[in-house]
């Protein structure tokens with residue numbers, strides 16, 4: 589009886605994800621993917637349609653792929669769809685200024701209300717005592 593077992597474990601290919609650089613833009617970086625075992629199991633890039641997804645099993649095909657027009661276009665589109673944090677900051681600042689103005693106006697109205705109450709109370713006491 590043969591007791592040896594086949595312990596070969598099949599790994600699923602992993603999905604490639606471009607890296608965000610220090611300016612917050614996507615760029616291709618193969619560092620995380622280029623070790624032998626990762627490539628042996630295959631790396632899939634999700635650019636293009638699902639049909640076009642290719643499992644890359646060596647560094648040469650990987651390098652060729654990221655230079656392809658469709659992949660480059662995908663990176664550009666990814667970067668175009670990034671949230672615009674600068675614009676969001678400007679919007680928040682505007683909202684903050686508007687809130688501050690509303691707040692100032694509210695404080696002014698509260699002060700006016702106090703003056704009016706004070707005035708009416710004075711009138712009232714003048715009327716009663718006269």
Ligand SMILES: [Zn+2]
Pocket residue numbers: 633634635653654658659662
């Ligand atoms: Zn790609």
